[in-house]
Amino acid sequence: MRVDLCRPPPGWPDIPVASLRIFRPHGRINGPPPPFHPPRFASRAKAEAFLRDYAARSARASESIRLRLSQSDGAEWTDIVAEGAVLAQVETEALIQRKAA
Secondary structure, eight states, rough: OOOOTOOOOOOOOOOOHHTTOSSSSSTTSSOOOOOOOEEESSOOOOOOOHHHHHHOOOTTOOEEEEEEETTTEEEEEEEEEEEEEEEEEHHHHHHOOOOOO
């Protein structure tokens, strides 16, 4: 079966190449990706609920999740990390607070 890769499929809109901004050194496609802001939680309970939901959706049985002080936002936030990526952040103070007996 011969496939013609030089022609768009029927009904494909005629879009000027300049509007795609593909060949420009700066622009939507060639520019840096937008910054990723992980969700932030001010309470330990909400962070735990987020992690339970994440674990339920994850297909990996041996997923390891760890905590570390945020490298970008200082000691006020603790990163929740899985597979080397920051999933969310929780206030460090919320992690260390204990209920008074």
